[in-house]
Amino acid sequence: MAALQIVPIKTLHLFAILDKLLIELLKSLTEEEWNMQTVARKWTVKDIASHLLDGNLRGLSISKDHYFGEKPENINSYEDLVAFLNQLNMTWTNATKRLSPIVLTQLLETTGKQYSDHLQTLNPLENALFSVAWAGEETSLNWFHTAREYTEKFLHQQQIRNAVGKQALLTKELFHPFISTFMYALPHTYKDTEAEKGTIVTLIVNTEIGGQWNIIKEEDHWRFFEQSDIKPTATIKIDPIDAWLLFSKGMAPAEAKEKVEISGDRKLAEIALNIIAVMA
Secondary structure (H helix, E strand, C coil): CCCCCCCCCCCHHHHHHHHHHHHHHHHHCCHHHHCCECCCCCCEHHHHHHHHHHHHHHHHHHHHCCCCCCCCCCCCCHHHHHHHHHHHHHHHHHHHHHCCHHHHHHHHHHHHHHHHHHHCCCCCCCECCCCCHHHCCCCCEHHHHHHHHHHHHHHHHHHHHHHHCCCCCCCHHHHHHHHHHHHHHHHHHCCCCCCCCCCEEEEEECCCCCEEEEEEECCCCEEECCCCCCCCCEEEEECHHHHHHHCCCCCCHHHHHCCCEEEECHHHHHHHHHCCCCCC
């Protein structure tokens, strides 16, 4: 009998759902909506659709065909990697400005299925080609890489929906795996935070679609631990809409500070406002 495979966050079954919702959304947009600005800095709705297509195509090229194309050079830090990815994103969105919304939508419909089909072939407990750097990992397993890809698809579609005023993806089925994956950045965010051993920080994303995550300080690192009867040193509560915006650079920590609810050590809790679960 094969060994039981334990995957902490299962997202593969959700790719087809997200892709279907995306295509329906894009086909409903007017020309004006395609050109609306989004919270993703200088990107329009069309730029984000283009970026999603890039994710499918590069994912297939690298993971399925083992073709890397442009390779990063002189990457000596996390900041160097982010700069390289930003450059890739910029050159792609600039080049695809010549594509029509109809062509973009058709390509997304085709490649989305191809990419999700490919992800199904990966052993979730084998090492992924790329680590999830924003979680502080140097090597990640395929299930985490897949979950990270899910957050990309969820986030960018949500950015489009936010820009054009369409219904948000805030259901437990779709949002909870997204925010659960983002929370893997929580211990890494506190990595340089000095505290006594046993210090507990609790982050709660409100409502039934959210959840609660606890980290505890060990001798030289922070780690997740199950909920206990021990009172946290600091607790921070945030609403789902603010959470997806804040942790993806769509809201500044200073703005979020006015929206969250904090109890206990405020300075310690506010460090969680610096969670970043995206690369570029």
